[in-house]
Amino acid sequence: MNMVVCVKRVPDTAESEVHIDASGKDIDKSKLSFGINEADNYAVEEAIQIKERLGGTVNVISVGGKDSDEQIRMALAKGGDEAIRIEDPAMAGSDGFAIAKALAAAIKGMEFDIVFTGALADDDGSAVVGVALAELLGVNHAAYVKKVEILEDGKKIKVGRELEGGLMEFLEMELPAVLTIQTGINEPRYASFKGIKQAAKKEIAIKSLSDLGLDASEVGEAGSWAVLEKFTPPVVGEMAEILTGEPEETAAKLAAILKEKGLV
Amino acid sequence: MLGFQLSEEQKAIQKVAHEFAEKEIRPLAAEYDEEEKFPQGFVEKAFQAGLTYLYVPEEYGGQGMDFLTACLVNEELAWGCCGFATILGANSLGITPILVAGSEEQKRKYLNDLTSRPSLAAMALTEPEAGSDAGAVKSTAVRQGDFYVLNGTKCFISNGGIADLTTVFASTDREAGTRGLSCFIVPKDTPGISGGKKEKKMGVRASVTSEVILDNCRVPAENLVGEENRGFKIAMMTLDKARVSVASNSVGIARAAFEAAVDYAKQRVQFGRPIAEFQAIQFMLADIATDIEAGRLMYMKAAWLETQGLPFTLESAMCKAFCSDMAMRVTTDVVQIFGGYGYMRDYPVEKYMRDAKINQIWDGTNQIQRVVISRAILS
Numbered sequence: 001m002n003m004v005v006c007v008k009r010v011p012d013t014a015e016s017e018v019h020i021d022a023s024g025k026d027i028d029k030s031k032l033s034f035g036i037n038e039a040d041n042y043a044v045e046e047a048i049q050i051k052e053r054l055g056g057t058v059n060v061i062s063v064g065g066k067d068s069d070e071q072i073r074m075a076l077a078k079g080g081d082e083a084i085r086i087e088d089p090a091m092a093g094s095d096g097f098a099i100a101k102a103l104a105a106a107i108k109g110m111e112f113d114i115v116f117t118g119a120l121a122d123d124d125g126s127a128v129v130g131v132a133l134a135e136l137l138g139v140n141h142a143a144y145v146k147k148v149e150i151l152e153d154g155k156k157i158k159v160g161r162e163l164e165g166g167l168m169e170f171l172e173m174e175l176p177a178v179l180t181i182q183t184g185i186n187e188p189r190y191a192s193f194k195g196i197k198q199a200a201k202k203e204i205a206i207k208s209l210s211d212l213g214l215d216a217s218e219v220g221e222a223g224s225w226a227v228l229e230k231f232t233p234p235v236v237g238e239m240a241e242i243l244t245g246e247p248e249e250t251a252a253k254l255a256a257i258l259k260e261k262g263l264v
Numbered sequence: 265m266l267g268f269q270l271s272e273e274q275k276a277i278q279k280v281a282h283e284f285a286e287k288e289i290r291p292l293a294a295e296y297d298e299e300e301k302f303p304q305g306f307v308e309k310a311f312q313a314g315l316t317y318l319y320v321p322e323e324y325g326g327q328g329m330d331f332l333t334a335c336l337v338n339e340e341l342a343w344g345c346c347g348f349a350t351i352l353g354a355n356s357l358g359i360t361p362i363l364v365a366g367s368e369e370q371k372r373k374y375l376n377d378l379t380s381r382p383s384l385a386a387m388a389l390t391e392p393e394a395g396s397d398a399g400a401v402k403s404t405a406v407r408q409g410d411f412y413v414l415n416g417t418k419c420f421i422s423n424g425g426i427a428d429l430t431t432v433f434a435s436t437d438r439e440a441g442t443r444g445l446s447c448f449i450v451p452k453d454t455p456g457i458s459g460g461k462k463e464k465k466m467g468v469r470a471s472v473t474s475e476v477i478l479d480n481c482r483v484p485a486e487n488l489v490g491e492e493n494r495g496f497k498i499a500m501m502t503l504d505k506a507r508v509s510v511a512s513n514s515v516g517i518a519r520a521a522f523e524a525a526v527d528y529a530k531q532r533v534q535f536g537r538p539i540a541e542f543q544a545i546q547f548m549l550a551d552i553a554t555d556i557e558a559g560r561l562m563y564m565k566a567a568w569l570e571t572q573g574l575p576f577t578l579e580s581a582m583c584k585a586f587c588s589d590m591a592m593r594v595t596t597d598v599v600q601i602f603g604g605y606g607y608m609r610d611y612p613v614e615k616y617m618r619d620a621k622i623n624q625i626w627d628g629t630n631q632i633q634r635v636v637i638s639r640a641i642l643s
Contacts, residue, residue, distance in 0.1 A: 035279075070272075070275075070276070073272070073276065074276060074279075074280075077276065189312070189313070190280050190283065190284055190312075190313035190314065190315075191276065191277075191280050191314075192313075192314030192327070193273070193277050193314060193318075193327045193328065193329055193333070194314070194322065194327070194328065195314075196273050196276045196277055196280075197273055200272060200273050
């Protein structure tokens, strides 16, 4: 089974204070720590588990600057074989569709059975890249995948998709395919020190747009369908009722509201 | 040339250890502290994650980390919970006598076995009347044919009674004091070794601390580590490493406390503003951050000396005393910053204070460290 996993380096905003930067188009990342996008971490694990069971290769791809090597190397340390990083100044401002174009250009020439992406990125939350990538590659896809079963001949797979309310939808599809992986599908391993040392020796192939046969106008803002205008903090009070007063008072008001709405 | 840059590999494993501490240790820390119970399944998790026997060379199945890298990992694990970190730290302590003085055959036989599975190791030196005065060890080892027969009671042994292998220090010549100590490898299934009283502790309560009782424990003569009567030197070489590990643990605890204090100070409002806006709190936090920075540089220097094969006994004693005293001071101040809430067990900071304390005591009290330091500077 030849597999490709797309990974993204994202800031960890779960337990940090987030501020909009001076440009108004991004958050201030100077004090944030970074890691692999959570769903991508599960995607890496799924690919490596399949490789361990059935053999094959796992090729890791990321779009980003040199910092992204950290996430790529961690995926290599866990069992990835080769890696590509797409870096080009013209990529700035790309939406999910433009990112997918760059990924598709890199993947197109490879022999692959399954391409894995995370279902959703922790930073922009678009859930676009995987599905757009499948369209651009002209292959089948399934999104929010929480179970992958390779059928015996290795030409088909059965996938379980997580629907709302905990329902699972099962599909069979022919390979090659793109699967966007939902968190919780497996238990991602920790990279070992031995793996980390081996990964340090591997080469990460850096590809520019011209290496991929793409024109600058196909990516960035010019090649995107969606352009980010600005970030604004949520407006306080518009949708919410703010209770004021002493704790005893506000607690009583809150209890009354919950009761009135039949929520308790 | 002077460099403070960690390698990419060191930063990567530091990150892995941090994530492991965050996901596998922190969520359990309060419960196992409160109930003072050993976390079943934890060693298996650490084994699978590749975080056991950190500085055992790969040829003996270990992780093959240099000592500095291992200490960076220790710091992260102790940041998660010093009790959990102690379980793995006691493993490393337990096998270090074999690593520093064991024969090739002993290393192959025992280290390869321990590193191949989730296992526990312990080192048994301390006795009720032989704490700082290691030469006062009363446990005896008497040669009988191809065996040594060990008798005595060891106390305060981390992983004691549950370890798959214990390195035991016993006297082969009672008259000779420290020059009569010998070190033995005692696997768990050796008849005559057992766990005694399990201690109830102030801190590091997820780890087991127990007596180890030797009752006519017959150990094959080939399990003698190094030479007869040269055990004290082995113990000291082992403790040189252990003390740097203690220092890295102390920095981990102090850092955990510091991070909690920064978060709390930004949120806690008194007199109409967050207490982080008061200079009294700002200066405490500034001192804490400075202390932690100094402590980390000290243990990293000591560990680096070890990786270079240079003497590090003095630096080891210095960083052990400094970092554990620092962690005690820092965690006490952090409880102060939290005020009344800090004293309550609902918040983690009183635990940090309890966990910090043992680091001033074990692996040579900080008074003994000062003996080591003053001897070195006055000799």
